[in-house]
Amino acid sequence: MKAIVSVFAHDTVGIAAYVTALLAEKNINILDISQTLMQEYFAMIMLVDLAACPLPFDELAAFLKERGLERSLDIHIQRQDIFDAMHRI
Amino acid sequence: MSYLINSSEILQTIEMISQQHLDVRTVTLGLDLLDCADSSVDGCARKTYDKICRRAEKLVETCCGIEREFGIPIVNKRVSVTPISLVAAACREADDTPLALAMDRAAKTVGVNFIGGFSALVHKGFSESDRRLVASIPRALTETERVCASVNVASTRAGINMDAVALMGHTVRRTAELDPMGCAKLVVFANAVEDNPFMAGAFHGPGEPECVINVGVSGPGVVAHALRECQGAPFDVVAETVKKTAFKITRMGQLVAQEASRRLDVPFGVVDLSLAPTPAVGDSVAEILELMGIERCGTHGTTAALALLNDAVKKGGVMASSHVGGLSGAFIPVSEDAGMIAAAEAGVLRLDKLEAMTCVCSVGLDMIAVPGDTPAETIAAIIADEAAIGVVNNKTTAVRLIPAIGKQVGERIDFGGLLGSAPVMAVHGESAAAFIERGGRIPAPLHSLKN
Numbered sequence: 001m002k003a004i005v006s007v008f009a010h011d012t013v014g015i016a017a018y019v020t021a022l023l024a025e026k027n028i029n030i031l032d033i034s035q036t037l038m039q040e041y042f043a044m045i046m047l048v049d050l051a052a053c054p055l056p057f058d059e060l061a062a063f064l065k066e067r068g069l070e071r072s073l074d075i076h077i078q079r080q081d082i083f084d085a086m087h088r089i
Numbered sequence: 090m091s092y093l094i095n096s097s098e099i100l101q102t103i104e105m106i107s108q109q110h111l112d113v114r115t116v117t118l119g120l121d122l123l124d125c126a127d128s129s130v131d132g133c134a135r136k137t138y139d140k141i142c143r144r145a146e147k148l149v150e151t152c153c154g155i156e157r158e159f160g161i162p163i164v165n166k167r168v169s170v171t172p173i174s175l176v177a178a179a180c181r182e183a184d185d186t187p188l189a190l191a192m193d194r195a196a197k198t199v200g201v202n203f204i205g206g207f208s209a210l211v212h213k214g215f216s217e218s219d220r221r222l223v224a225s226i227p228r229a230l231t232e233t234e235r236v237c238a239s240v241n242v243a244s245t246r247a248g249i250n251m252d253a254v255a256l257m258g259h260t261v262r263r264t265a266e267l268d269p270m271g272c273a274k275l276v277v278f279a280n281a282v283e284d285n286p287f288m289a290g291a292f293h294g295p296g297e298p299e300c301v302i303n304v305g306v307s308g309p310g311v312v313a314h315a316l317r318e319c320q321g322a323p324f325d326v327v328a329e330t331v332k333k334t335a336f337k338i339t340r341m342g343q344l345v346a347q348e349a350s351r352r353l354d355v356p357f358g359v360v361d362l363s364l365a366p367t368p369a370v371g372d373s374v375a376e377i378l379e380l381m382g383i384e385r386c387g388t389h390g391t392t393a394a395l396a397l398l399n400d401a402v403k404k405g406g407v408m409a410s411s412h413v414g415g416l417s418g419a420f421i422p423v424s425e426d427a428g429m430i431a432a433a434e435a436g437v438l439r440l441d442k443l444e445a446m447t448c449v450c451s452v453g454l455d456m457i458a459v460p461g462d463t464p465a466e467t468i469a470a471i472i473a474d475e476a477a478i479g480v481v482n483n484k485t486t487a488v489r490l491i492p493a494i495g496k497q498v499g500e501r502i503d504f505g506g507l508l509g510s511a512p513v514m515a516v517h518g519e520s521a522a523a524f525i526e527r528g529g530r531i532p533a534p535l536h537s538l539k540n
Contacts, residue, residue: 004099034094045096057158076103078160085344086337087098 001050001057002031004083005064008074011042015073019044022067026060027052047080103160110310110372111338112162113345114365116152117286118145119293119301119358122171122206130182134191137176141168141195141204144300149200151352155345163345164307164507168196169291170206174222185222189229189236196235203274205291207238210281213247213530223256227264230271237289243279243476245483248533254476255525258469265461265492272491273424273456273508277472279479279486284359285415290452290487301358302350303415306342306406307365308334310372312398316380327381328401335362335405343410361415362406363451364398366426368509374398374419375428375438386428387438395419396449416485418451424491424504424511425456434512440471448478453486458502458511461494468492470521473531481534 007019016035023030028048035044053060061077068075105111125136145168152163170176170192177185189207196204207229209219226238240257243249257277264271276290283294286303293301315334319326342360350357366374375386378394399418407413421443423429432438440457447453453475459468472488479486493502493513503510 004094006099006103032094034096036096043096043100045094045099047094058154061157076160079158081344082159082161082341083099083102085340086102087095 002080003048003050003077004080005046005048006076006078007042007044007068009042009072011037011040015042015071016044018071019073019075022064023048026055026063105308105311106161109308109314110367110369111308111341112164113304113342114307114363115165115167115286115288115305116148116163116345116349117167117169117291117303117305118148118353118355119169119284119297119303120144120171121293121297121299122176125176126179128179128181130177130180130185130187133177133180134187137170137188138191138195141170141192142198145195145199145201147353151349154352155348159345159348161341161345165202167201167286167288167291168199168204169286169293170204171293171295172208172210173206174209174216174219175295177222178216178218183221184228185225186229186232189225189233192236193233201235203235203237203288205237205239205288206293207236208240208292210241211253212241212244212250212279214250215253223260226260226275227267227271230264230274231267237274237276237291239276239278239281239290239292241278241281242472243480245280245480246533249279249473249476249480249531251473251525251531252528254473255466255469255528257472258465258467258525261468261490262465262492265494269491269494269502270504273489273504275489277488279476280484282415282485286361287363287365287416289489297358298356300355302346302353302355303358303361304342304346304349305361305363305365305415306338307363308338309364309366309374309377311338312364313371313373313377313380316377324397328397331398331401332405335402336409339406339409357412359412359414360406360410362402362410362413362417363415364402364419366420366422366429367507368425368427370427373426373428374421375426375432379428385435385437386432387442391442392445392449395421395446399449399451416451420452420455421446421450422455422489423457423514424509425507426509430510430512433514440514440516444474444478447475447486448482451485453479454488454490456489456491456508456511458491458493458496458513459516460498460513461492461496463492463516464520464522466520466522466525467516469525471516473525477531
């Protein structure tokens, strides 16, 4: 299953490193990364493949949320289908 | 293979959900109960409870799973059932309240917040069972928490059953005297649809399959946000913007509907393309009309603005879903829309203007509080006017009035939660009693010579 991971935070050093390490820890392959700055706000979006991730989706979402909060990051994971449905005919 | 992320699209979706109140308003499981018929009301109630619990057992759990995986809030999970007057036709007892109590218990067991279908279809006349059901409504709505009732009193093909209109005037009043909250769960329809997922008017029509998933989308906040970007633009741009936004909202609803249908192994019925407001700030249909250039909802121009909105929502949504149905359009419930409440309290939005707006909105006079001393005949006359609009214009109309017992114009009645709070609005003091007392039927309208 493919999913979109979105990370929102105030821009600081090491956000991408921290989040990618979390994903690697759960054996999640990153297919694409995009990041933008909106004023001082940092937004990173990653397309990931969950095929080799041992955690069920719910637990993974909770894990990312919890570990994100430890660094004041707002991390969400959603199935990719929702974005495709809304923006592709 | 390349995996391109389009950040602006993804951020737009995330912003719609987190900032603009985008959600799936309801996933409603429609369920046929005709096989629960029994000669005793207790036997029928037992079968009804068992069947709802069995078939809707996994509804809430499944929807919560979809919510978490897709990151889309599904605000309500609901059940609609076959009109109970049909299910209870074989019962010997005079009171259908035990069936409402069974529905309420089942709703609590499976965890849905409303269950619709304590209903009767009497647009041409009453069966004995229909009479029993309507007579049971005031008590049934007072003694239950989650049961919704509806009665269809008119249709374009049959005309208006004025005996039913008169009876519903009294029924609304009696329900309010027991508990005004009951009236928030009671809808009087003309041209009721069989696959509506929205409460309080949802029921599972006799033409529907055994079990079906219908989904109602929402999103006034998303449309309002999009319209802020086209201030001063001509209506062509406004209509296109609403259409594009409605398309996106509906695609999300279609995805959720298909996923729920697959996981529950229940056929997908329809997506109802509705803009359903909530009392939350920024989730208002009135605000959309005001963004088009109306200073305050209810003033001149409001009906034209609503007509454009209602039509564009349908045009945008219809291509985004394989099956569209239900009520589809813009709802204008007063108590559930912060902008409508403000306009009513300012004295700009009045009952007469709301009635005109129902000619072009998706349903009708919805969640409107009227003074507690409003006579039953006046309520019936309001129902008759609304039914006439629906019958002649070939559309669904409905009346959900709440006589606020003990309150007068200018006071407010609170329902809590999604139902919000309503300012008590003025009705005309002149009587229509002699009109209502006539009884009989208003014939179906001519279907040609349309002017």
